[in-house]
Amino acid sequence: MLSVRDTGPFKPAPASFNMAQYVLFAAARTPEKDALCILSADGVQSWSYRALEAAIRGTATGLLQLGLTESDRVVMRLGNTVEFPIVYLACIAVGLIPVPTSSQLTQGEVDGIVAQIAPVLIVQDPAITGTTADVPTLNASALAALHDLPQAEFAMGDPERLAYIIFTSGTSGKPRAVCHAHRAIWARQMMFDGWYGLSAEDRVLHAGAFNWTYTLGTGLMDPWTVGATALIPAAGTTPDQLTGMISAQNVSIFAAAPGVYRQMLKSDSLPEMPALRHGLSAGERMPASTRARWKALSGVPVHEAYGMSECSTFVSASPAHPAPPGASGRPQDGRRVALLGKDGPVPLHDEGVIAVHRSDPGLMLGYLDQPEETAARFQGDWFLTGDTGSMAEDGAITYLGRADDMMNAGGYRVSPLEVEAALNAHPQVHETAAIELRVKADASVIAAVYVADTPLDDDILNRFASAHLARYKMPRIYIHRDTLPKSANGKLNRHALRAQYEAKHG
Helix, strand or coil, rough: CCCEEECCCCCCEEEEECCCHHCHHHHHHHCCEEEEEEEEECEEEEHHHHHHHHHHHHHHHHHHHCCCCCCCCEECCCCCCHHHHHHHHHHHHCCCCEEECCCCCCHHHHHHHHHHCCEEEEEECCCCCCCCCCCCCCEEHCCCCHHCCCCCCCCCCCCCCCCEEEECCCCCCEEEEEEEEEEHHHHHHHEEEEEEHCCCCCEEHHHHHHHCCHHHHHHHHHHHHCCCCCEEECCCCHHHHHHHHHCCCCCCCECCCHHHHHHCCCCCCCCCCCCCCEEECCCCCCCCHHHHHHHHCCCCCCCEEEEEEEEEEEEECCCCCCCCCCEEEEECCCCCEEECCCCCCCCCCCCCEEEEEECCCCCEEEEEHHHHHHHHCCCCCCEEEEEEEEEECCEEEEEECCCCCEEEEEEEEEHHHHHHHHHHHHCCCCCCEEEEEEEEEEEEEEEEEEECCCCCHHHHHHHHHHHHHHHHHCCCEEEECCCCCCCCCEEHHHHHHHHHHHHHHC
């Protein structure tokens, strides 16, 4: 049998559709219920569904009053505040195209994004690095005044039209702009039972920042879609504070990247969390040791999901269908997933590239202004993730690793070419290879193996890298070499470097 799991097709989105209107539909059913709670040491900042919808639609009116029109692009340079999802949904509500970005980006990285996007407006928190480009800017301090403006009507239309753009690192070394349609939110229904076990009664705490797509989807959009309460820790919250929040706020579902779970487990015990049913994990593979220790100390399981910026999560475990040992989960009901070799689907249990069918409603429209690169990601009707796995008879997929050299830093995919280009600009560095190294059974980091006449001080390299790279892209290990291994055609052999490190360090 071949490694193909076809549980689709999923029902199509309505012909007249708006992502923001769909997410806020629960506002009419439970207007006084808490939609969002931002948790901090100083207390809880709560937003009801009524207040949230009014702020979003009022902000949408304010953006239109600035002269923006449908399909104009808006780059978001905002921190971990409620204004992030408000501006995001306000844009989508009236047909503007929001481009959320990480607050950690350097000025050079922001300039590159602005040049690629050509935005009509940047919504800017002055405390966050901006751009040198001459683009009209709306100061974040002015956003609160927009909340009380008359509520804009939702711009309904074809669910296939562009709704938002997000950035992900690409194998070319240049961050790629991923274009998603309004229908992408419709596809997330497959996660409600296929991963979350989500209902309107849940209180969902997500430990990530607002700008991360994992947080935007799992932590905000999906709870609001079903009428649940979303809880987000304020900026500066430490992992050891999260368990107290879970307990005090009667959290029923907790979501985070594996690294956050690992930090939370540094203690020998966890406080009682009586309302917690289970945890969710995504962004990178959770080590079995972390999963087992969490279950032992918390008493509840963690359900993992696999996905990517181009299609969110489509393989997952769930409360109703836990993953077999070693597997990430199964394709969610409504998905079409296969493991491919060069000639098509491989036999069951063989290694293949994980692929999702072109018909998936959660799949991206494509990379902005890059039709050739978009086409290169397809093999026939299958979108290639670039990751490899194997499939069992019951459809369970075991993740085996990356088919390319992409690295994973705390859940963010990072291209080695970005890191290498930054360090190669140092006047004393001749050549660099960036690789992901596993330093513990449950932890991996980005390392930079560099060639220079003499070893350089790590602090000097770190300061140089920090001027060109977001913090999550920066190497944590620097290794000096006289030469770097190359393939027969002269390409860097990063696999050999990883193998050498693992042989030496176990």
